[in-house]
Amino acid sequence: MSKRVPDPRENISLPEIGEGDRLSIPQHIAIIMDGNGRWANQRGLPRTAGHEAGEDALMDTIAGAIEAGVKVLSVYAFSTENWKRSPAEVKFLMGYSRRVLRSRCDELDAWNVRVRWSGRRQRLWKSVISELERAAALTKDNTGLTLVMNLNYGGQAELVDAARGLAQAAVRGEINPDRITEKTLAKYLYLPDLPEVDLLIRTSGEQRISNYMLWQIAYAECVFVPEAWPDFGRENLWRVLDDYTHRERRFGGAVDQVQNLEGS
Numbered sequence: 001m002s003k004r005v006p007d008p009r010e011n012i013s014l015p016e017i018g019e020g021d022r023l024s025i026p027q028h029i030a031i032i033m034d035g036n037g038r039w040a041n042q043r044g045l046p047r048t049a050g051h052e053a054g055e056d057a058l059m060d061t062i063a064g065a066i067e068a069g070v071k072v073l074s075v076y077a078f079s080t081e082n083w084k085r086s087p088a089e090v091k092f093l094m095g096y097s098r099r100v101l102r103s104r105c106d107e108l109d110a111w112n113v114r115v116r117w118s119g120r121r122q123r124l125w126k127s128v129i130s131e132l133e134r135a136a137a138l139t140k141d142n143t144g145l146t147l148v149m150n151l152n153y154g155g156q157a158e159l160v161d162a163a164r165g166l167a168q169a170a171v172r173g174e175i176n177p178d179r180i181t182e183k184t185l186a187k188y189l190y191l192p193d194l195p196e197v198d199l200l201i202r203t204s205g206e207q208r209i210s211n212y213m214l215w216q217i218a219y220a221e222c223v224f225v226p227e228a229w230p231d232f233g234r235e236n237l238w239r240v241l242d243d244y245t246h247r248e249r250r251f252g253g254a255v256d257q258v259q260n261l262e263g264s
Contacts, residue, residue, distance in 0.1 A: 024245040026198030028072040029065065030213050030220070033058070035204025035228030048092045053230035055100055059107070064234025065145055066111060068241055072146045072194055074118070076212050080154030083123065094125045097151060101131035105138060112144030118190040119153035120161070148191065155214030162188035162215075189215060196220070199244050201237075203229045221247055 036050030043049075058075065065073045078093055085093075101115075108115060115135040132149065165188040169175045175184065186192055197213055197220040205226045209217065223240050225232070 025069050025241060026221075026244060027070070028074065028195045028197045028216075029070055029199045029201065030074040030076070030197045030217065031061070032076045032200070032202040032210060032212055033229040033232075034202055034206055034210075036230060038204065039228035039230045047089060048096075050228075050230055051093065051096055055104075057230050057232045058100075059104065060233035061237050062108070062113065062145065062147060063111070064237040066113070067234065068238065070145060072148065074148035074150060074194075074197070074213065076150050076153070076210075078119075078151045078153070079211065080120065080152060080157050081211065094128055097149075098125070098128045098131050101128075101135050101149075105131075105135045108135070108147065109139050109142065112142045114139045114142040114144070114146045116146060116148050116191060117151060118148050118158075119151045120157055122152075124152040146194070148194070150212070153190075153212075155209075155211045158190055158213075159215060161190070162186075186215070199223065199240070201225065201240055203227055203232050219249070221249065 033054060036054050037047035038050070039053065040047050040050030062073060077097060082093065083090060105115065115132075115138075117132040117136060121129060128151065132151065162185055166175065166180065166185055169188075170177050170180075194216070196218065197216045200209065200212075200217050200220045200222045202209070202222075202224050205224065207224045209222075221244055223243065225236065225240065227236060
């Protein structure tokens, strides 16, 4: 059974982030929620128990992101490669995603969260699509955090779909192929209005991006934390944000850092 997640409107303090660093908070955070199955197996539980425990971690992390002033939070809920898992686990994940969307949508709406979906419709259960569309419609006018649910999503798939749309526009004569730029292609991504990812977080200690938001993370800072996703929450997020605010982002540029060699 899900536990109560502290409401972000309760104004819980952020002890790990200095007041002077608030302006450095990333606009867009993407999270690879990894380690659910291993978390469960280490406790002698079925993998599905780890996914269930991850629901509270997600809500607590959303609350922490709201408190920190994050604008967009994208979460990798189900990838285009996850269909390779056992039919039983895929069935559970589809039903679980549908249930979470249905049961948590009113709570997210009360938190002023706007829910959006990024992914392919093909193969995704119609009932899951219905819940995604219902959540999006209910929260479309909210002005707080935007929560992007990446369901049946793959970074390569998104780029293929964008390239297909771009090619079709060129065939129709709407685009001059010689004038295609990075900005042109970006307009054909699933959610082209979102800012690029500033910070990518992966839980469970694995250090790979697993085909996640390949275009959007081009200059993202990456943090790989040892905690499995069910053990992650707002305080873990705040510690990552504190680390992020002390990083220097140069976006391909460079600044000479002349060392003082006196006395060496």
